[in-house]
Amino acid sequence: MSTPPVPIKPATTGSDTAATLRGAGGLDPNGPVPLYHQIFLLLRNRIYGGNLSAGERVPSEQDLTTEFGVSRITAKRALNELADAGLVIRERGRGTRVVNRPPAPAVTSSIEGWLENITLMGQSTTAEVLSFAYVPAGEDIAHALEVEPGTEVQRAVRVRRLDGEPMSYLVTYVPADIGRHYGSDDLNVQPLLHLLERAGVDVASARQTISATVAETDVATVLSIPAGSPLIEVRRVVSDRSERPVEYIRVLYRPDLYRFEMSMRRVRAESGPRWTTTSSPPVPAGGG
Structure with missing residues (x-):
């Protein structure tokens, strides 16, 4: 690349x-x-x-x-x-x-449907593996995956492109026993979530945070942006049915090419009116 x-x-x-x-x-x-x-x-x-x-x-x-x-x-x-x-x-x-038809401003993903959006993301974008190795887990990674520090994990770094333009920088960590079921070539053509499910992992839940950061020099080079440019940072831990963490991922998105969207509804509850996402069932006025 x-x-x-x-x-x-x-x-x-x-x-x-x-x-x-x-x-x-x-x-x-x-x-x-x-x-x-x-x-x-x-x-x-x-x-x-x-x-x-x-x-x-x-x-x-x-x-x-x-x-x-x-x-x-x-x-x-x-x-x-x-x-x-x-x-x-x-x-x-x-x-x-x-111009008469400016290019689309960004890929839009809903917060509540993010995991389902992965399939669409795989169809509309391309990924390239920049590095792939098995490394000892540092303290932060070990804590996220609930393993002992020094435990072997698979680490992969990828760049995802939209219409040839670098859109996101991804770093993933997977327990070694799961990671052995696929290789770097597989990550070039399939979303990691699909590879985990193909390996027999029964993905059940995820916990993620969304924040803002700036691009360090190496990331900026890959994403074709100036160092120090603003980025959307997503950190997520995916777990299986037994609540074992099976993936830890950090994704850095260019905000000009990717954004999150949330649909909300004003509902009435016993504590008073409040906002709720449209994917959540409304709370009846009388409790419920």
Whole structure:
């Protein structure tokens, strides 16, 4: 697999910093994300949010320079990134316009149906194993899998792509006795959950947390993003019917290509009105 270089953060000019410190456009000159990429994200949100319609002109380099107080080079790089993402077309003499059919913004997964979404994910994306080995479990992994530290576990690192674009970085740990039922080639073509079930594991439950983090250099290189870019972090422990942990996974998602969605309903309970997910049965007003 080719590993594209991490984009280098351009030097900000005095006008860049001064304007941003005034809060222009909500840019952060001291953050890990380059100014041009921050502008790219703001403009992309305007396109997907409907503020910039198909065929409509996007602010010019001069417009962006005035709006955000950045240099012309920074503005140009932001527009070039929009074009590279397939969101706009840049034409000499005609400016930059939103394309008629921008690419889909992201894969969307519901919180309550995440595990069921794995099959769809496997059909619409591709995975590549970056490393595959059996290693002694460190304390954190041993705690998650409920084994003694130093116990042999299978560790696999993969990258998952959507339409050829790297979308997520996955690190999985599986007890060695289960992991021996499949190899790295299998992980290239099938979701791990399916491989576990094929190995006879009766998957029954999962516990996961969702948080935010930033991309370290090695992860940023694999995901083709600048180091320090924001990522969605999911950690999950999957257990079988006997409540034995059979998988621990850490997934880092690019938020521009993946998002979680939750449908909710307002219901009345004895303690008063509250929100509940639509997949959960509503609580009757009188208890129940």
